[in-house]
Amino acid sequence: MIWGVLLCCLLTPAAGHQTRERLPFFHGHVFENSPSASKVNGLSIPMRRIDAQKWCPLSGMHFKLYGNDSDDFRAFAHHKRGNIMLKTSRVLDREARSEYLLRLGLCCQTCASESVVFEVASVKVDVLDTNDHEPTFRGADAVHITLDDTTALRSVVYRLEAVDADSGNNAELTYVSIPKNGSFYVVPKTGEVLLVDSILGLPSKVKFYVFARDHGWPPLTSRSVVVTVAPQRWATRAAEVAGSGRGGRSPRALIDPGTAVSLNVSEDASIGSVITSLSPTRFPSAAYELVYPESESSPVTVGRESGDITISRRLDRETEPFLELTVKIQDKRGVYYSSINPH
Structure with missing residues (x-):
């Protein structure tokens, strides 16, 4: 068995x-x-x-x-x-x-x-995988950005994102911008758009093209995304804050003498940047003079003929978080004072 x-x-x-x-x-x-x-x-x-x-x-x-x-x-x-x-x-x-x-x-x-x-x-x-798909951007082919001209440097103002249907190196992307400009930088690895230089007083829009390119062989490049940045000048908003009701009339700061206004300025703003430009509403022509603080100790200057408030030395928020200025505006009819408080 x-x-x-x-x-x-x-x-x-x-x-x-x-x-x-x-x-x-x-x-x-x-x-x-x-x-x-x-x-x-x-x-x-x-x-x-x-x-x-x-x-x-x-x-x-x-x-x-x-x-x-x-x-x-x-x-x-x-x-x-x-x-x-x-x-x-x-x-x-x-x-x-x-x-x-x-x-x-x-x-x-x-x-x-x-x-x-x-x-x-x-x-x-x-x-x-073979590199047979080109990168594509998510969203529209054009991006329009309205940016406060007092935005701090190194701020991320936008982020572009592209995708690739391939895998491995064929799907790894690098972002490039054309033409190069001094105000904005596109981070190659992330597609983030950084503000790298002050746009205070910038008279026109900034326009550039962004592409995504993969690491395959041969490398493939996406169609472009058009990025347009329109600076929104503080001067326009300052008039609204002052209550003049003339915010849309002019890109200059139309203020009434004696009016106190406030302005936020990045400590990274470069020397020579124009913070704002004064233009009183009561008379068409004027002479401008910085009364306080004295010009030797002030980090800004005031153009006698133009009224432009310009940065003359580096700003440091830790040592001087705010600064109060008193500017004298004069014409034939008299002398007026206006206080400005840059933060």
Whole structure:
């Protein structure tokens, strides 16, 4: 009785159509967009590894692949080398499918009947990326920014974002701007638009183009995004704060003599930057004079003829968080004072 049980156990693997032993594993790859009948690279299955003669004589040996989308490949024997290889049956797209998990079946005489197929190996095929997608920006093709001309330097005023359907280096992006300008800088790795120089007193809009370029070979470049920055001069808003109701009349600071106004200025504002330009409403021409503080100790100057308040030395918020100025404005009818409090 005991010997009969042992005999049945020994005969079971040989009598079945499928071995219960762990199947040998093989791994290869093929680049997407390769033409049909391209060989799967790095994949060569030796006959001795699958012990083909165990299942059927060499003269009647055939191979078949199983698994999802196994029809995308075909197996063939390289008789001179004694290896089994795979070739593609169509052009593959990594974005549609990046890997295949297949099983290699061995047939005797014919593979028409499933009952005569033995699984002899498991195979994984990776579909590798080629740089076939150019970067694209999310959102509109044009960006319009209205920016306060007292915005602190190194502020992020906008962030552009592009995407690439490829993978690896083919999807890594660098942002570039054309033409170069002294006021704004586009961070190559992030697409952030930084204010790097003061736009105080800038008379016109700043316009530049931003592109995204991938790191593939050959590198692909996106279509451009047009970025237009329109400085919003403090002078226009100052008139509204002062209650003159003339904020839209002029880009200059139309103020009534004796009016106190406040202004926020970045400590990073460069020397020579014009904070604002005074222009009293009661008379068309005037002479301007800085009364307090004295010009030797003041970080700003006031143009006698123009009324431009200009930075003359570096500002430091930690040592001088605010500064009160008193400017004398004079014409033939008299002398008027106006206090300005730059913070």
